Amino acid sequence: MSSFGEGEGELLTLQYPKPLPMRLDRWLVAQRPEQSRARIQKFIEAGYVRVNGITGRAKTPLRQGDAVQLWMPPPEPLPYLVAQAMPLDVLFEDKHLIVINKPAGLTVHPAPGNKDGTLVNGLLHHCPNLPGIGGEMRPGIVHRLDKDTTGCIVIAKSQEALVRLQVQIQKRIASREYLAVVHGAPAGDSGTIIGAIGRHPVDRKKYAVVQDGSGRHACTHWRLVERLGAYSLLRFKLDTGRTHQIRVHCAHLGHPIVGDATYSRCRHLPVELSGQALHAVQLGLDHPISGERLVLEAPLPERFATLLRVLRGSDAPASGVPGAG
Numbered sequence: 617m618s619s620f621g622e623g624e625g626e627l628l629t630l631q632y633p634k635p636l637p638m639r640l641d642r643w644l645v646a647q648r649p650e651q652s653r654a655r656i657q658k659f660i661e662a663g664y665v666r667v668n669g670i671t672g673r674a675k676t677p678l679r680q681g682d683a684v685q686l687w688m689p690p691p692e693p694l695p696y697l698v699a700q701a702m703p704l705d706v707l708f709e710d711k712h713l714i715v716i717n718k719p720a721g722l723t724v725h726p727a728p729g730n731k732d733g734t735l736v737n738g739l740l741h742h743c744p745n746l747p748g749i750g751g752e753m754r755p756g757i758v759h760r761l762d763k764d765t766t767g768c769i770v771i772a773k774s775q776e777a778l779v780r781l782q783v784q785i786q787k788r789i790a791s792r793e794y795l796a797v798v799h800g801a802p803a804g805d806s807g808t809i810i811g812a813i814g815r816h817p818v819d820r821k822k823y824a825v826v827q828d829g830s831g832r833h834a835c836t837h838w839r840l841v842e843r844l845g846a847y848s849l850l851r852f853k854l855d856t857g858r859t860h861q862i863r864v865h866c867a868h869l870g871h872p873i874v875g876d877a878t879y880s881r882c883r884h885l886p887v888e889l890s891g892q893a894l895h896a897v898q899l900g901l902d903h904p905i906s907g908e909r910l911v912l913e914a915p916l917p918e919r920f921a922t923l924l925r926v927l928r929g930s931d932a933p934a935s936g937v938p939g940a941g
Contacts, residue, residue: 628686632678641674702738707912712777712905715770717914720891724760764891767914768899780904791900794852797893798871801848806839809865813858823860825868834858836865844927886926895920
């Protein structure tokens with residue numbers, strides 16, 4: 617870039633409207649929700665942000681009326697992010713978005729040590745114009761599902777659709793509902809689990825409900841669908857979307873999800889499962905361009921349906937109940 621705001625990229629000009637001051641990096645993240653805070657901070661460190669014509673710093677306090685310019689260069693090419701043909705169960709698609717019924721065992725986006733064979737690789741083959749939307753290794757990804765969680769996931773096919781869909785997730789305009797089979801029987805027919813989720817204090821590869829202020833607010837609503845002997849079928853609705861949220865909250869409740877090797881001690885299952893019996897059954901959202909309300913449902917995968925048939929056909933074995941969640 618020879619001069620600020622010239623060349624390929626996007627120049628965004630904003631005005632800070634609030635009466636109280638706020639850090640530059642925090643405010644910019646709120647204005648560009650498709651960008652991570654770390655990425656915004658990299659833009660600032662590179663000199664791509666100016667406040668009233670002066671190069672800003674991450675902690676620069678913004679005051680009402682300040683003019684902020686953000687220069688975003690085009691995403692760096694990722695030569696290993698390759699398009700790969702794979703079968704995709706498409707629930708809905710137009711030129712702005714696509715909704716997939718994700719199978720178990722499929723990772724959503726590449727990560728260190730897992731650079732191909734992901735949903736993103738398959739989407740790049742299916743949607744040739746996807747690269748660059750959202751940048752880095754998650755082009756078009758609005759939200760994610762764990763590798764072994766199945767069901768509805770929406771992907772944006774344009775930058776405008778990405779930003780508007782992410783805002784819907786943040787403001788709860790979009791609704792996400794899940795089905796899961798859990799160990800035991802929760803008290804009552806419905807409830808709400810509120811507990812901040814953060815890294816597990818001992819096992820850093822896991823998450824947990826934490827009380828030390830290090831976690832992020834998380835809220836999960838649940839409703840009993842069916843009692844199945846020593847198990848229960850529950851339906852969940854999320855207010856927030858933290859990593860492993862339903863899995864962590866169920867374990868915290870004392871009723872971990874069947875097949876969840878990370879958060880359940882139980883290894884004696886009614887049927888053989890490759891992962892947790894958790895399915896994103898319904899996704900509701902306003903179309904990011906037309907505004908039309910879309911409600912999409914993903915049929916249960918065969919392994920989940922088989923588990924329900926077995927549990928309905930006979931009393932669940934007592935050995936399937938974990939000792940202490």
